[in-house]
Amino acid sequence: MSLTAINLRCIRQDRLIFTDLGFSLKAGEILWVQGRNGAGKSSLLRMIAGLLKPVSGEIQWKGASVKEDPDGYQDQFRYIGHQEALKPVLSARENLQFWADFSGSHNVSAALKEFDLEKIADSPVGIMSAGQKKRTNLARLISSPAPLWILDEPISSLDTHYIELFKKQLEKHVAAGGMALLATHQDLNLPSVHKLDLDGPRGRNNE
Amino acid sequence: MNKFTNLIIRDIRLAVRQGSAFTMTLSFFVVAVTLYPLGVGPELNILARIGPGVLWVGALLSCLLTLDRIFQADFEDGSLDQLMLGSLPIELMTLAKIIAHWLTSVVPLILITPILAVSLNMPADGIWVMMLALLVGSPVLSLIGAVGAGLTVGMRRGGVLLSLLVLPLYIPVLIFGVAAVEAAIAVLPMGPHILLLAGLSLGALVICPIAAAAALRLAVE
Numbered sequence: 001m002s003l004t005a006i007n008l009r010c011i012r013q014d015r016l017i018f019t020d021l022g023f024s025l026k027a028g029e030i031l032w033v034q035g036r037n038g039a040g041k042s043s044l045l046r047m048i049a050g051l052l053k054p055v056s057g058e059i060q061w062k063g064a065s066v067k068e069d070p071d072g073y074q075d076q077f078r079y080i081g082h083q084e085a086l087k088p089v090l091s092a093r094e095n096l097q098f099w100a101d102f103s104g105s106h107n108v109s110a111a112l113k114e115f116d117l118e119k120i121a122d123s124p125v126g127i128m129s130a131g132q133k134k135r136t137n138l139a140r141l142i143s144s145p146a147p148l149w150i151l152d153e154p155i156s157s158l159d160t161h162y163i164e165l166f167k168k169q170l171e172k173h174v175a176a177g178g179m180a181l182l183a184t185h186q187d188l189n190l191p192s193v194h195k196l197d198l199d200g201p202r203g204r205n206n207e
Numbered sequence: 208m209n210k211f212t213n214l215i216i217r218d219i220r221l222a223v224r225q226g227s228a229f230t231m232t233l234s235f236f237v238v239a240v241t242l243y244p245l246g247v248g249p250e251l252n253i254l255a256r257i258g259p260g261v262l263w264v265g266a267l268l269s270c271l272l273t274l275d276r277i278f279q280a281d282f283e284d285g286s287l288d289q290l291m292l293g294s295l296p297i298e299l300m301t302l303a304k305i306i307a308h309w310l311t312s313v314v315p316l317i318l319i320t321p322i323l324a325v326s327l328n329m330p331a332d333g334i335w336v337m338m339l340a341l342l343v344g345s346p347v348l349s350l351i352g353a354v355g356a357g358l359t360v361g362m363r364r365g366g367v368l369l370s371l372l373v374l375p376l377y378i379p380v381l382i383f384g385v386a387a388v389e390a391a392i393a394v395l396p397m398g399p400h401i402l403l404l405a406g407l408s409l410g411a412l413v414i415c416p417i418a419a420a421a422a423l424r425l426a427v428e
Contacts, residue, residue, distance in 0.1 A: 051288055079288065083284055083288075098217050
């Protein structure tokens with residue numbers, strides 16, 4: 001299992017964001033995407049998730065271009081954007097249940113337990129704090145499991161206790177042979193993490 | 208298929224829980240139609256003459272008010288990204304959202320039409336045909352509306368542009384919808400008009416989900 005990006009180029013509204021960007025990620029590895037605001041972290045993650053088409057370059061999953069089997073590739077990753085994708089009038093459980101059904105899985109109660117959401121599972125998301133919403137969103141990683149996690153700012157608005165909890169989940173996922181692509185500003189102090197710095201010479205994989 | 212129905216049920220549930228959406232559109236429809244008798248005077252034969260047109264235009268405008276809701280909320284909270292990434296093809300995903308929009312925003316208008324038709328002095332024969340024509344023709348409103356909604360989803364204040372895009376495309380439905388009711392009132396065959404409406408609906412059913420899906424692919428970039 002491997003994810004490879006080759007010579008990706010991203011242009012947003014006539015502005016070059018990055019070019020010749022490449023990396024490769026194997027099972028059990030984490031890639032930490034770093035960069036200042038506007039360096040293209042979110043764009044890169046959206047590109048890997050297939051929401052944004054690269055101007056040039058290729059993304060390969062298990063050595064084959066994802067364009068050959070886009071539907072098969074979509075089942076292999078879970079994308080958590082910086083928006084929460086939760087409906088305020090539905091409860092955390094209902095939100096997770098919908099997304100679990102939508103991806104054809106059903107681990108909702110386990111996910112609520114792992115992210116310590118059981119007590120608030122039945123209150124509407126609209127009255128939750130930002131951190132609680134973030135945890136509900138992250139719980140989708142457990143309720144709808146996938147080998148590759150694409151995480152855009154996963155720990156923003158989490159307190160230190162829940163950052164640790166998230167780290168444990170991430171380490172467990174990686175230890176089980178999963179992979180993760182992570183964009184954060186804070187250093188999570190994860191062991192054996194590969195770094196991709198978008199501020200440096202574009203596209204160099206400074207491992 | 209299960210994912211398809213799940214998405215419809217979720218959208219209906221959201222509309223029901225938010226509540227205000229239903230009542231706002233219905234109230235707008237009732238108020239807009241009630242303004243005509245106040246404006247043109249209470250002469251019954253004039254009202255009966257303009258009745259079908261007033262009801263159809265009222266339904267079009269009420270529907271227009273709700274179109275931005277089809278994708279806007281999902282776009283703003285990031286749900287649209289996730290819906291696009293699901294294993295349900297994007298065309299079917301848009302179709303599910305269109306069906307949910309029709310059920311929550313258009314069907315209530317059809318159900319309240321008889322009451323408004325009576326207040327416009329429409330004969331009983333006309334009322335039934337009015338409902339039939341709306342039932343057959345109104346899916347076009349949601350279908351074409353979804354294309355406009357998809358094209359304007361990323362824009363702030365896209366509402367006016369949405370109206371300009373969509374209203375001209377509603378004209379065929381309006382023409383045949385009104386013609387069907389007028390034919391029924393004049394005891395002429397109304398079958399051809401209803402069939403034309405059905406044809407418009409079926410044509411839109413094929414084209415619009417594909418067009419809306421293409422618009423959404425551009426919108427999330």
